[in-house]
Amino acid sequence: QNNYYNLSKEIFKYMSLSKCNALLPITFFSHSSSAPASWLLKKLPTSSQNEEHPTQPAEAKNHQAKGSVSDVMDKAKKLIDAGKQTGKVKGGSKLDALFKHPLYNLPRPELQDDDWLLRVRTNEDPQEKKSYEKVTWTSDVETHPPWLRFHLGISRWELYNRTDHNLVQLTEYLATQRILGAVQKTGGTQLKLLLSFPNHGQALLKPMKQSRDAETDVNLFYFSDFERHNAEISAFHLDRLLGFNRIPPVIGRLINATSEIKDITTDHKLSKTFFKSPAGNVCFYGHCEYYCSTEHPVCGKPDGVEASLAAMLPDLTLAPRRSWRSPWRRSYSRTKLAQWEKDPEYCNSVKQTAPYNQGTRLVDLIDMTILDFLMSNMDRHHYETFEKFGNDTFLLHLDNGRGFGRHSQDEPSILAPLKQCCRIRHSTLLRLRLLSVPDFRLSDMMRDCLTQDPLTAVAPLLSEPHLAALDRRLATILKVVQTCQEKHKDVLYEDLGGYDADKL
Template sequence: MRLARRLRSTSYIAALCLLLSCTWLTVFITQNMFGSSKTYYPRLQPDKVREDRLTATMSSVKDRLNEIGDSGKNRTGKHKVTSGSFDLEHVLLTKEKNNPTTETLSPAAGGAPTKHSYADQQVANMLTELTKRNEKFLVIKKQDSYLKFLRNDRKLKKRKGFGLPVYRNYKGYSNWEKFHMGIDQYALYDPADPAIGGLLRDLSTLPIVDVEQKKGGTQLKLIFIFNDEGHALFKPMRFSRETETLINHFYFSDFERHTAEIAAFHLDRLLGFYRIPPTAGRVVNITHDIKRLATNKLAKTFFISPANNICFHGTCSYYCDTNHAICGNPDTIEGSFAAFLPPSRIVPRQTWRNPWSRSYSKHRKAYWEVYDDLCEKIRYKPLYSSGRRLLDIMDMHIFDFLTGNLDRHHYETIEVYGNNTFLLHFDNGRGFGRQMHDEMSILAPITQCCLIRHSTFVKLGKLYSGPDKLSDMMRTSLSADDLTPILTDLHLKALDRRVNKILVVIVGCLQTKNYTDVIVDDHL
């Protein structure tokens, strides 16, 4: 009985194999005799398959590029792509220039192509429509330069806030003292104050007479003291200009960039915020400016690397060891010098948690990353229901989006001014990490609240409309720093692209809400 059952099973298997063999043979004969639209590749030729597929992909990309333009040219003015001229770099650059969200149409010339690389027809229509509805609401004179526009805006909305009471009867002589005396309720400094330019020169030239390591933090920072008793926070060079944040690294494990601190100050000034202390770049000699003046504890961390460069690592909670040492070339190193604010014992500051802070965990997300109702939960709380605080948070995240900074867990205010004052934009070292990536989640407060300050919106609209681009003005501003160039061209171009994307978010908000509810004028 068992034997018969086994024989029957074996016969079924043999019949199935015969059927499959016949089917394969039929397909093979049909393919070779009559042709087919689908190609069957032999299993023993994987390289041939990959090569043909790559050729097909390249052909489709070339066809797409050639479809873009007229009369044998694409929008960039280049001739059609042929097999001889095709390369990956050309494709990436052309794709960036011809992205559908970056059409070369600008309201600066009534929709005519301009030199602006990043523009959007929806944004152009929005600006035109807002101007039609209320000419006084959106005043952008296209012929004016951005800096002239910024000066006029500052004069128009000039509000004299009271200064720090502790400096009321104080007479300062050095530039850092004048900087402290100029702090008021609405800004850290007046851009027209000549002491600010003098302070930037002092940061990059004055002799260093003492050094100590700053307490706290995950990375090494030093405090330098100059011969005029001014103090500056020093962040050393960790990367070259071209080195980007690794895509598999979390934002909280990335090193801080000295160039990001310098660029952040210049961007803050161009946006008319004036919420970042003056910051300048400088080359220091590790032996003369640091080791000679270091405490015993800091001096013990110095060593000579296998490449005969002088290195040190200091002491901190995470990245202060031989594997994360700061090394000279052979004994000089670049760094950012940020001017100190008045000591907290005489001008106390208050620290606040950012509602849109990230979780700083590898395994969980913050509330706002999962749910989109955070704005409704906080906007009626006393801190945010009145006054300028919520609009200041929008400004802060717009600034962080432009720089690409994800590391904004807290912010500070000057205590004596209460809640009716600006937010200090400290710690920008994790900005400008990725040139071709725009982290849209940084704009979560704007997308969830559909809110932006009127003056900030008008500035972005002016930068969009031209004639000046933010990238060009940043390049000019940064050229005054001793460490120029500070940012690569791709980082500068990213600023123009991100201005456009912020305005696109506002376009989406205006599709469901009244423009006076989205763009709020608090006369600041």
């Protein structure tokens, strides 16, 4: 389960058996910790094609050669290739133009050493150095697998740099790497799996449980709503389009429930829940609090299961995170109202309470509110930050599975923080305005982004009504801000520095 831990164990075992010529010693430093954790990584090939895992049986390598999963993946690849071509001429150029806009390239203060979550250092111990071949001492990023480069790219202000070429490699890695392990991940209330890949990468899998177009039952509370794989994927793209970069990369993948989960899992509790449905499809349900029962199975067609795969964040032992309860958390009760629902002056007390009384925390929370209103996610009870960065850092927008549940209706209560505080980052507001002009319409940008996902080959990740809802909700947000500006003076949190906003 613990990637780095297993990794180091494995490497140390390997070291005692060999002369370590093929090893790349790397030290990870977490600046906040007084005792930096030290790990060794195996030297990793740059190409993802020739990665092998010594314990994997040979036939597992060929599982993609047959069956409906590979057919769909072929189709997916063709579609993506076609999309790339047409994208250059039409849709893609709009998206490119959006990301080239100054609002997506605002100058940032240069990152200092302690603005990086992790750091690689080599040549630490001259004693140790003697036992290695000199050539193996390299911190060359080219030798790092995409998941590691993603971890090393996490900074105080964002989870990834949008222009980092590694993002493409990371999503390709998640979409294509052979799955070596699949176990249930504990924590949270619904079924999810932890996948492991060659080169020690991992992903968090959420399976599709209902059809994309099924709208959330109006009589279900938000806390009993199903999680949606397409919401996780769409949320990643939406967050990126808003210029936040606060959600770990997520891709869609068609998984073979038999060969990529049942046959390889070491999780006996999970494998015991597999069965064949009356229609002859492979199904499973696992163990969890909600919807892990024969009545709510995940079923393949006949064994292809749609799923979202999120890149895993660095292990908690290396990069501890802090979980914060949202001041606008819902009551999670069928009968009680939360304080913010009863007190129109609620924000005044939040504004005076740490950490919301300083820095960017309040406007960060408003950014998250905007993301959640757009996708209609009512389930943001907590958010997380990296402990290392203290209070001066971005908020991680994890767990977006309950977004995009209903397109025909908006949920105004999600906007409560914005309405009650009347505060917003200037750059966020300007990007929202940009996404409401016809050239950069949010729904069009989202449609384009989502066609890059492999699962688009199966069906569009968001139906047209969901895309249209984004434009409608964006207009609502802009109206709320306008109303605020008519009543208050200090609505804008100025983060454009010396930039002349009129020129943007």
